[in-house]
Amino acid sequence: MHKNRIGAYLFSFPSFFLTIALGIYPVLWALRYMFYDYQGYGTPRFIGIGNFERVARDAEFWQSVANTFVYAGGKLIITLPLSLILAVILNRKLRGRHIFRAVFFLPTIFSASVMSIVFYIVFNSYNGIINQYLLKLGIVTEPVDWLGAGFAMLTTIIIAVWGAVGNYMLLFIAGLQNIPEDVYEAASIDGVNPAQRLWYITIPMLGPVLQMIIMLAITTSLKGYESIMVLTEGGPFGKTEVMYLYLYKLFFPLTTTGSSVQNIGYGSAVGFTTAIIVGLVTWMYFWLSKKLNNVY
Amino acid sequence: MKKRFVTKSTVSVSSLLVMAMLAACSTNNGTNTEQTQSAAQPESTAEKTKISYWSIDRHDMDYMQQQVDSFNATNTDNIEVEMKVMADNYNQAVEVAFASKQAPDIFRSGDFQTFVSKGYYAQLDSLLSQEFLAKFDGLLVEDIYSKDGHVYTLPNSGQFWRLIYNADLMEKAGYAEPPKTLDEMVDAANKITEQGKSAGVYGFASNFKNGSGFTRPAFASGSLSSATSHEGYNYQTGEFDFGMYRDIASAMRQIKEDGSMIPGAESLDIDPLRAQFAQGKIGMYVNHSSEPAVYASQFPTDIRWASALVPTKDGQMNGVTWVNAGGYLGISAQSDKQEAAAKFLEFLYGTELRAEYQEKGLGLSVLPYVSEVAGKPELAGIDGFLPTKYDGMYPVTPLSITDTKLEGKKFTDVFIEYILTGKPDLEEAISDLNARYAKALAAARAEGLTNIEANPSFNAASLQGTLGE
Numbered sequence: 181m182h183k184n185r186i187g188a189y190l191f192s193f194p195s196f197f198l199t200i201a202l203g204i205y206p207v208l209w210a211l212r213y214m215f216y217d218y219q220g221y222g223t224p225r226f227i228g229i230g231n232f233e234r235v236a237r238d239a240e241f242w243q244s245v246a247n248t249f250v251y252a253g254g255k256l257i258i259t260l261p262l263s264l265i266l267a268v269i270l271n272r273k274l275r276g277r278h279i280f281r282a283v284f285f286l287p288t289i290f291s292a293s294v295m296s297i298v299f300y301i302v303f304n305s306y307n308g309i310i311n312q313y314l315l316k317l318g319i320v321t322e323p324v325d326w327l328g329a330g331f332a333m334l335t336t337i338i339i340a341v342w343g344a345v346g347n348y349m350l351l352f353i354a355g356l357q358n359i360p361e362d363v364y365e366a367a368s369i370d371g372v373n374p375a376q377r378l379w380y381i382t383i384p385m386l387g388p389v390l391q392m393i394i395m396l397a398i399t400t401s402l403k404g405y406e407s408i409m410v411l412t413e414g415g416p417f418g419k420t421e422v423m424y425l426y427l428y429k430l431f432f433p434l435t436t437t438g439s440s441v442q443n444i445g446y447g448s449a450v451g452f453t454t455a456i457i458v459g460l461v462t463w464m465y466f467w468l469s470k471k472l473n474n475v476y
Numbered sequence: 477m478k479k480r481f482v483t484k485s486t487v488s489v490s491s492l493l494v495m496a497m498l499a500a501c502s503t504n505n506g507t508n509t510e511q512t513q514s515a516a517q518p519e520s521t522a523e524k525t526k527i528s529y530w531s532i533d534r535h536d537m538d539y540m541q542q543q544v545d546s547f548n549a550t551n552t553d554n555i556e557v558e559m560k561v562m563a564d565n566y567n568q569a570v571e572v573a574f575a576s577k578q579a580p581d582i583f584r585s586g587d588f589q590t591f592v593s594k595g596y597y598a599q600l601d602s603l604l605s606q607e608f609l610a611k612f613d614g615l616l617v618e619d620i621y622s623k624d625g626h627v628y629t630l631p632n633s634g635q636f637w638r639l640i641y642n643a644d645l646m647e648k649a650g651y652a653e654p655p656k657t658l659d660e661m662v663d664a665a666n667k668i669t670e671q672g673k674s675a676g677v678y679g680f681a682s683n684f685k686n687g688s689g690f691t692r693p694a695f696a697s698g699s700l701s702s703a704t705s706h707e708g709y710n711y712q713t714g715e716f717d718f719g720m721y722r723d724i725a726s727a728m729r730q731i732k733e734d735g736s737m738i739p740g741a742e743s744l745d746i747d748p749l750r751a752q753f754a755q756g757k758i759g760m761y762v763n764h765s766s767e768p769a770v771y772a773s774q775f776p777t778d779i780r781w782a783s784a785l786v787p788t789k790d791g792q793m794n795g796v797t798w799v800n801a802g803g804y805l806g807i808s809a810q811s812d813k814q815e816a817a818a819k820f821l822e823f824l825y826g827t828e829l830r831a832e833y834q835e836k837g838l839g840l841s842v843l844p845y846v847s848e849v850a851g852k853p854e855l856a857g858i859d860g861f862l863p864t865k866y867d868g869m870y871p872v873t874p875l876s877i878t879d880t881k882l883e884g885k886k887f888t889d890v891f892i893e894y895i896l897t898g899k900p901d902l903e904e905a906i907s908d909l910n911a912r913y914a915k916a917l918a919a920a921r922a923e924g925l926t927n928i929e930a931n932p933s934f935n936a937a938s939l940q941g942t943l944g945e
Contacts, residue, residue: 222593323740325740418885441876
């Protein structure tokens with residue numbers, strides 16, 4: 181018994197070590213610096229809650245928070261219903277369903293950055309394939325600047341949906357396979373149509389799985405910034421700047437933006453604030469879904 | 477028995493995992509190394525003084541390796557240099573190397589302020605002879621190469637900024653010569669677009685995907701026009717005054733309003749811009765002396781293109797076009813072979829070596845002792861980029877450190893929004909920028925993050941002729 185316990189400790193040591201070194205230590209490191217003015221060199225200067233006062237009046241940051249909600253909201257509103265519908269369809273005993281599942285899941289295994297470069301080429305306005313088709317079909321008379329100020333957010337959302345649908349579809353399929361077949365059989369005897377089937381049986385019976393998937397989708401969407409960084413770098417003039425990209429630039433200034441000095445103190449405070457925002461949204465979602473559970 | 481086996485195997489597996497992790501953690505300065513090129517060395521290595529040299533330049537890798545080999549074979553001090561060409565994230569790699577006391581003896585300089593503040597550089601003035609340092613007289617700008625009377629790194633090559641234009645399109649538009657004033661630039665862009673729009677040809681482009689879409693044309697034209705300012709900073713008053721970009725911003729706004737800006741400029745990156753220029757779709761843009769190499773290898777082109785000094789408001793040149801030439805090499809403050817590293821550094825600054833480097837088209841030198849003897853580089857299109865009377869190196873400005881204290885939008889975003897949308901009102905935008913940057917600069921000064929102060933006697937005209945005739 182005692183030796184088994186030693187074994188358990190030894191086995192858990194690597195992941196314990198990694199969690200401490202790569203998870204907890206950086207968080208503690210950032211927690212300390214959010215009360216300091218620190219550019220990465222010299223002596224950090226303690227400024228109390230100075231960084232948080234700056235966060236409170238930083239219109240750029242709050243604009244990036246608003247952009248994040250537009251981006252995440254847009255992504256979720258399209259992704260979740262679409263992936264559920266796909267899951268319901270591909271959960272049937274259709275011929276070739278495994279191939280379809282694989283095709284829809286494929287974007288998940290591609291690197292977001294690499295695919296964003298491809299999409300940058302596909303969407304560009306001077307020779308991008310989307311504009312070429314739109315012009316040929318006569319839908320537009322001039323190329324559309326899909327990554328310009330007017331459409332950049334919409335384009336980044338579409339690309340995010342493309343990357344996420346397959347992943348959530350697979351999670352939904354896993355959930356659907358836990359719903360007993362006899363419930364559907366009983367319903368079909370009662371003569372329900374496909375829409376009623378989805379609304380009154382499938383969705384309620386997905387229950388906790390649905391709750392987890394939505395929570396995952398919310399946190400992932402709020403934290404997403406990689407493809408935006410490649411596609412627009414948050415531009416043009418901040419139109420697609422999301423909060424994690426804003427944060428990233430404080431720690432790792434992009435050379436193309438001119439500044440090369442890190443802003444570690446302020447970045448830590450912004451990082452803490454963004455974590456609180458994501459945490460709050462997740463908590464609100466849990467609270468709401470619990471309330472709804474009680475109602476229904 | 478079974479339990480014992482389980483425990484033993486558990487211990488073995490865990491030990492292996494921990495060893496693997498430790499091995500991964502202890503990877504030394506080979507991490508991040510893209511390519512290690514070790515010179516073929518003669519037999520007796522025991523008495524040799526081995527020094528390590530880190531570079532980040534890939535474009536001159538083969539040439540520099542030849543020079544390292546030549547130094548290893550010919551130096552009489554028994555010094556052996558090992559050159560490593562590092563991959564991206566160079567600053568972080570250097571940081572890790574210094575933190576773990578595994579820094580290279582001599583290395584490609586990175587962000588000067590950071591490197592000097594962290595104590596990475598040895599003081600070159602105590603390692604190099606006065607005679608050698610005299611070759612850099614008048615060039616060792618404070619906060620770029622030196623600090624508080626000590627030299628930490630030295631200049632070498634620089635980027636020279638020009639208006640790059642398609643000569644055929646320009647001639648078709650009725651311009652025998654490239655525009656010298658901003659009005660001419662707007663007009664030329666308009667005429668090129670009028671004639672070529674049906675074939676997808678537009679007069680002007682800049683890469684507005686990020687702030688450099690503004691700074692490329694604005695820094696070049698703004699500084700050449702102004703006798704007092706660079707990067708929005710007025711050296712005489714010691715304050716930011718973005719009024720220096722009023723004319724170039726208005727000109728670019730006009731180009732946008734006229735429809736002469738290539739569609740999609742809002743999301744354009746520099747490489748797609750170059751690809752379009754190489755296909756003859758763009759009349760003009762502003763960039764630096766890397767372009768000849770780009771059009772020779774990255775985007776080979778048949779179009780007839782050339783470069784000229786950037787236009788100013790009325791053709792008047794009161795200052796110089798900025799040349800960005802950061803420090804080239806530093807010697808590690810941690811190294812116990814600094815003297816050997818200094819000998820290698822002096823070798824790399826040899827007149828013949830540097831002249832040949834320029835002639836091969838690997839980089840344009842900012843060193844007058846090199847420009848005097850170097851022949852014309854073997855690279856099509858490089859002629860227009862050679863140093864002129866109107867190229868010069870400005871003293872450092874407090875822009876970067878001020879950015880860390882700035883609240884609200886950066887000047888690049890404000891100007892780009894104005895150019896693309898006409899909003900906000902330009903005068904209001906400039907005065908708002910001046911006020912916010914003044915506040916940020918005051919905060920940076922109050923905290924001692926910069927000691928750059930007003931210099932009432934500064935005159936950018938005095939920089940004219942420092943790099944070329």
